[in-house]
Structures are given as C-alpha cells and as structure tokens.
Amino acid sequence: MKVEDFDYELPEELIAKYPVQPRHEARLMVLNRAEKSIRQDIFWNLPLYLNRGDLLVFNNSKVLPAxxxxxxxxxxxxxxxxxxxxxxxxxxxxxxxxxxxxxxxxxxxxxxxxxxxxxxxxxxxxxxxxxxxxxxxxxxxxxxxxKIPIPPYLKREEEPVDRVYYQTVFAQVEGSVAAPTASLHFSEELLQRLEEFGIKKTFITLHVSYGTFKPVKVSEVELHRVEPEYVKVSEDTIRLIKETKERGNKVVAVGTTVVRALETAGFEPFEGWTDLYIYPGYSFKVVDALITNFHLPKSSLLFLVCAFGGREFILQAYKEAVRERYRFYSYGDGMLVL
Incomplete structure (x- = not known):
C-alpha cells in the first residue's frame, strides 16, 4: 500500500491556530459507513447521533508542560x-x-x-x-x-489559552506531551447533556508521546512503525465494554489513542506499552464507532481512520471538509464515524 495514496490537498488557512470557544461549538461531520452518507453538524448535537446505553471511551491523560x-x-x-x-x-x-x-x-x-x-x-x-x-x-x-508543547504546525509559541484549551476538561493522569485532541471538543456542559441522553462514559489512559507528530518517512504503509506508548485499561472499563456489547449498544472510541488502547487490550484489563500500528486491512475487535479530528496527510493517524472508515470514503469526507471550510488538525473540527 502506497503512502502517497493517503495524500490530500489542504489550504494552509484551514489549519486551526486557536481553539473554538466554547469547545462544543466545533463543527462535527457525521459519517455513516453503511449508508455512505455525510452530514454536517456541531459537537453540541452529538447525543442525537448516539443511542441510550452507548458507551463513550475517553483518554484521561494530562498534557504536561514538557x-x-x-x-x-x-x-x-x-x-x-x-x-x-x-x-x-x-x-x-x-x-x-x-x-x-x-x-x-x-x-x-x-x-x-x-x-x-x-x-x-x-x-x-x-x-x-x-x-x-x-x-x-x-x-x-x-x-x-x-511550556505546553503545542504542535509544531501551529507555528507559534505557547499562549495562556493553550494551558486551558490544549487540555481536556477531565485530564487527570499526568504523562502526555500532546493532547488526545478528539476529546478537546467535550465541555462540562456537553458531558452533562450526554448523561441526560442516557449515554455512558468511561476512561482509559494512554500517554501520548511526541511520536504522534513523527512523519512517515517510508513509501509503503506497511513499513512504518509507531513509537511505543504507555497504556492502562482498567477492569472497570473492560466490564462496561462487555456490558455495552451484551446490550447491543456501541462502544465509541473518542480519538485514535483510545482506539489503540482498546484494540491492544481486547477484552482483558491491560497495563503496559503498546506499539500497535493500525492501517487498512486491520480487523477491529472492540471499537464500533469513532470520534476523531482531521489529521495530517500521509500520517499514521490518517491510516488508522481509513482502516476504520474505508480509505475512499474517508478521503471523500476530507475533500468535502476542505470544500466546506472545516478547521483541521489539533485545534480543528472533528468527525463521528458510525
């Protein structure tokens, strides 16, 4: 598989330099894999696309000023x-x-x-x-x-806003040098709204290393390797995942870090290091739906999203996001892949 096949054109001005405030006003593109449909919305309306009893899994790692x-x-x-x-x-x-x-x-x-x-x-x-x-x-x-190590593509120094917004509202376990960005859209108010809709939540810990920004330097997707990162998936989280599956509800991974943590653990508690590298052809065991930001062209994160949603469908969605002037990367908008 050629790395070139995961490229797309992105105008520089669509790279989000600062966060949307409030968090939940960020735009949300909703992709349905079965119907091959694409809808436009905002994160505040996320509960409308999920069912009572679905389980959102978040990464509670905290970004250090590293x-x-x-x-x-x-x-x-x-x-x-x-x-x-x-x-x-x-x-x-x-x-x-x-x-x-x-x-x-x-x-x-x-x-x-x-x-x-x-x-x-x-x-x-x-x-x-x-x-x-x-x-x-x-x-x-x-x-x-x-200083908070904000991504290099922001091309600016840390500012006071980053101390607050380049951190999730539930960040707890210190250890990351980059934010689990899909979770940045979740305000306290949105979490409360999800709860009112009967949508459940749980947490894993994956400490995001600077390897998340590591460029792919090979020409074949299969030859790339990702940096090992520390993961903890608790017994409680595994129990909630099993109960969700038994009810016929969806396990929704909030971010690529959660996907890698859950797919590493499978259906057993896990603590250790993972270098799980997911690209098209991977067979998902745990994750039923994915919330994620718009990632860099030819990146391992984009490979993972294409593995989940299908390369052609995801790249079609990215083209639409460019046309509709979505905001890209860490401080950008997001997508829900059902």
Missing part, C-alpha cells in the same frame, strides 16, 4: 522536550527527551531554574537522550518552568 529552556555550564542555550517517562511507576524524574544544540553528552547538567536542573544520563539515538530532572518535586517544577 518543553523546557535552559543553559549549559558554558552559557549556551538548550531546548529540551520531554517525550515520555522512562518508567513512571518507579519514578517521575527520569524521562526520554529530545535535546537541541551541540555538545550534548552524558553527564551534562542543564540549568533551567534555581530549583530545576536536567542531567543527561545517556544518549539513545539521534537527538534523543535519557535525562533526569533534578528537583524536589519534578512535576511541580515542570508546571513552573515548562
């Missing part, structure tokens, strides 16, 4: 982007990180602030290193000095 700026002992400036915990269960001090600048080697101490320094422990590959945060409370220090 971009840090510091200086080497020589005075040279260094940018450090924490990408994921080495082992969150053991400690919250050791991370994998991308470090920009020359002369980065083991033992180097990068000065970020009076109460935060970064020690380079070892070189992993390319610009990737294992580092240790030298601070009394690493997470508190990140909150103080770090």
């Amino acid at each position: 971009r840090l700026y510091g200086r080497k002992p020589t005075g040279g400036k260094v940018e450090v982007l924490l990408t994921d915990f080495v082992n969150k269960e053991v400690n919250k001090e050791e991370w994998y990180a991308l470090i920009g600048g020359k002369g980065i080697k083991e033992g180097l101490i990068i000065h970020v602030g009076d109460d935060l320094q970064i020690e380079v422990l070892e070189h992993v590959e390319g610009g990737k290193f294992k580092v240790k945060l030298l601070a009394q409370d690493p997470i508190k220090a990140l909150d103080k000095y770090g």
Whole structure:
C-alpha cells in the first residue's frame, strides 16, 4: 500500500491556530459507513447521533508542560522536550527527551531554574537522550518552568489559552506531551447533556508521546512503525465494554489513542506499552464507532481512520471538509464515524 495514496490537498488557512470557544461549538461531520452518507453538524448535537446505553471511551491523560529552556555550564542555550517517562511507576524524574544544540553528552547538567536542573544520563539515538530532572518535586517544577508543547504546525509559541484549551476538561493522569485532541471538543456542559441522553462514559489512559507528530518517512504503509506508548485499561472499563456489547449498544472510541488502547487490550484489563500500528486491512475487535479530528496527510493517524472508515470514503469526507471550510488538525473540527 502506497503512502502517497493517503495524500490530500489542504489550504494552509484551514489549519486551526486557536481553539473554538466554547469547545462544543466545533463543527462535527457525521459519517455513516453503511449508508455512505455525510452530514454536517456541531459537537453540541452529538447525543442525537448516539443511542441510550452507548458507551463513550475517553483518554484521561494530562498534557504536561514538557518543553523546557535552559543553559549549559558554558552559557549556551538548550531546548529540551520531554517525550515520555522512562518508567513512571518507579519514578517521575527520569524521562526520554529530545535535546537541541551541540555538545550534548552524558553527564551534562542543564540549568533551567534555581530549583530545576536536567542531567543527561545517556544518549539513545539521534537527538534523543535519557535525562533526569533534578528537583524536589519534578512535576511541580515542570508546571513552573515548562511550556505546553503545542504542535509544531501551529507555528507559534505557547499562549495562556493553550494551558486551558490544549487540555481536556477531565485530564487527570499526568504523562502526555500532546493532547488526545478528539476529546478537546467535550465541555462540562456537553458531558452533562450526554448523561441526560442516557449515554455512558468511561476512561482509559494512554500517554501520548511526541511520536504522534513523527512523519512517515517510508513509501509503503506497511513499513512504518509507531513509537511505543504507555497504556492502562482498567477492569472497570473492560466490564462496561462487555456490558455495552451484551446490550447491543456501541462502544465509541473518542480519538485514535483510545482506539489503540482498546484494540491492544481486547477484552482483558491491560497495563503496559503498546506499539500497535493500525492501517487498512486491520480487523477491529472492540471499537464500533469513532470520534476523531482531521489529521495530517500521509500520517499514521490518517491510516488508522481509513482502516476504520474505508480509505475512499474517508478521503471523500476530507475533500468535502476542505470544500466546506472545516478547521483541521489539533485545534480543528472533528468527525463521528458510525
């Protein structure tokens, strides 16, 4: 399968630079796979397309302000982007990180602030290193000095709005360096409305690593690999999924991270790392419907959506989204694939 077959034309001005406020006013394209129909709506009306007893599954991972700026002992400036915990269960001090600048080697101490320094422990590959945060409370220090690592295609620095809107309203478990963006459309009011319609919800945790922005550099879809990411799917969530299926209701994955978590777990609780790579030809075991944003051309996220909705139908929907001036990518609009 050619990566080129997942390309589409996107005018630059359709890349959303800022979030819609309120969240639930974002546009929602509704795709029905059986009917091959496409409808236009907004997220506030999502309950109208679901049935009482359907189960929405969200990712409750919290985005950390993981971009840090510091200086080497020589005075040279260094940018450090924490990408994921080495082992969150053991400690919250050791991370994998991308470090920009020359002369980065083991033992180097990068000065970020009076109460935060970064020690380079070892070189992993390319610009990737294992580092240790030298601070009394690493997470508190990140909150103080770090910047939210908003996507590179926004072509701007973090602003106060990002602290609020590049985070889901239910974010709880610290560990992501990118937001599970499909969930950004869900306000407290929309969650309440869904509950009133009898639609149930549950959570998984998948810590999104910077690999989510990793470009596909191969020409064949099958040759690409995704970065491993930490996942936890609890016993409670598995029980709710089984009950939903038994009732004949739908399990609705909110975002590609949830798809990968649920398909990794199957119908058993799971905690560990997943490098599950989903592309057309994959057979879905758990997920019945998908809510997702509009993704970059030729990206692994677009491969996953095409695996679920069918390549031709999804690319047809993307063409319509461009024609209808939908907003694309992390802060953009979304689609529901039934």
